Amino acid sequence: MNTHNVTERVIALDKLDPNQHGQLKYASAFVDEHIDDIRLADGKLIVSHHAPDGGERIAAHVERLIERFSRGDFGFKEHILFEHRGPTPYRGDIIADLIEAKTIKVLEPGLFIFREPFSSLLRFFDDSFVKRVAEPFGAKEESYPAVIHLSTLDKTNHFTSFPEHIHFLNHLRDDLDVIESFSESVRQAGGWKEDAPLDLNKTMPKPRLAMNPSTCYHCYEGLQGETLEGDGIVATAVAKCHRYESKNHADFGRLLDFSMREIIFVGKPEFVRENRLKAVELLKQLAVEWEIDCLIENANDPFFTNDFQVKASFQRNQEMKYEMRLTVPYIGKSIACSSVNFHSTAFGTAFDIKTGKRPATTGCVGFGLERWVFAFLAQFGLNEEGWPAAFRDQYRAWQTKSR
Known part of the structure; x- marks a missing residue:
């Protein structure tokens, strides 16, 4: 500060x-x-x-x-689909505990290095979501870049809905004078300085790429111009996502760089709707089995636009977004760790993805892996003996198998 x-x-x-x-x-x-x-x-x-x-x-x-x-008299529709009260035996400041144990290293607000056991829990949660949520749909694993074309973000309306989040990616111009001058200026300054004079117009071209803010965008980009067979497809991927959120990075679990596992549905409307509801049921089963204190409720994205009320109210009234929120006992609040989304034909139209002659419908289920670990540890602590029996047994079996 x-x-x-x-x-x-x-x-x-x-x-x-x-x-x-x-x-x-x-x-x-x-x-x-x-x-x-x-x-x-x-x-x-x-x-x-x-x-x-x-x-x-x-x-x-x-x-x-x-x-x-x-602006306007829209009102927000509220709907809790599911609520599960878990024991939440741990009430300490889990972030302070993780820092003290050197399990996480804070580089700056929202930017962390994760060490054991946090790093193992990240992999365990991811593998569990693949096995328990993705595999029942027959989802095919894909692998995506950490960067995305600005033209692709334009098709998703990201610039007009969430412009504040974007991390642009750039490089020095392909110009020997520019490259040598830049390197020499850093050398003379005794290394890189945050206040170093850097004329972006002279040293860098206009950006073509940004850091990827959402895993599923690459799926739609990869299907661009295709006509799908049958009812549709289900893909899954985990990717590093990046969202600049200013001073909000000081909030619990709001990271600058985070891992997002998604299960993505693309196909006919009923195919996507039915799979989306099935995904909600699978999330409920995990919550009960792992004794997680949580709820699943109707939600909206934090649109940063003049038509915020219209977009947010439409999203809520059509129940296009559900969030699974896990309780963080020591701050007396909950955080969104998963979302279940229905996009209608917005992305099918934007990327010219068809089922028959009609634009494909899309939906996705997202898991913020770091948030899941943070919230779980906030409810149960770092001592494995205090973890729910089913979760502890599954985690230890996974550890044995992954060695």
């Missing part, structure tokens, strides 16, 4: 439905680069900042977001 001339700006949220306070806090983190911290308290948004104008611009931008989020 920048501690030079840090002040607070308190913004009342009387105009906004309390159910949207969390989404406003999330979006407000992006409004100005002088923000150091942002939090909710007693129906108010408290912004710590070092803005030279005393926070006037920050307050004005937050008011714009409040207006955007409250």
Whole structure:
């Protein structure tokens, strides 16, 4: 945090439905680069900042977001599909425990190095989701790049829905003078400096690629222009995903770089709908068997657009997105660890994927692997003897088999 001339700006949220306070806090983190911290308290948004104008611009931008989020009388449909109360015997600060044990190394908020046993749990959860959720659908394993074409992101409407998340990828120009000049400037400065003068227009071309923000996008790109046979296909892949989320990276489990396992359905509408509902049932079975404290509820994506209310309300009212939220006892909140999504024909149309003569319907089930491990350990702790018996037995059997 920048501690030079840090002040607070308190913004009342009387105009906004309390159910949207969390989404406003999330979006407000992006409004100005002088923000150091942002939090909710007693129906108010408290912004710590070092803005030279005393926070006037920050307050004005937050008011714009409040207006955007409250525009129209749409209302949010709420629907809890499933709720399971687990024992949650552990109540400690799991992040502090993991840091103290040197199981994780924090490079910066949202960017971690994971060591044992966290790294083994990541692989165990992934293998479990493949075996317990992907394989019942006969899903075929695919492998995707960590980067994606900007033209592909354009087809998914990512630029107009989540522009704040994008990590652009670039390189030095193919120019000997540029390359040598850059290298020499770093050498003379005694190494790379964060404040090093870097004229992007002179040293870099316009980017063509970005870090991949979502695993399933590559699946649709790979099917572009194809006509599918039968009812459809099911693919699965795990990929490193990247989303810039500003000060929100300080929130529990909100990573800059994370692993996302997805099961992706592409085909006829009923094929996708039925498989999506079957996936929900498989998630319920895992929750009960592993004694996880969680719920599955209707949700919406954090759209960052002027038509936020229209998009979010449509998504909720059509029940296009379900989230499986796992309780984190020591902060008294839950975090989304899995999502079950229905896209209708949006991606089938965008990528010219057909079933017969009609655009294909798509849907997917996503698992944020690091979040699953964080939330599980937050409920049960690092001592294996305190883990649910079924989970512990499966994990130990997996360890024996994977050696």
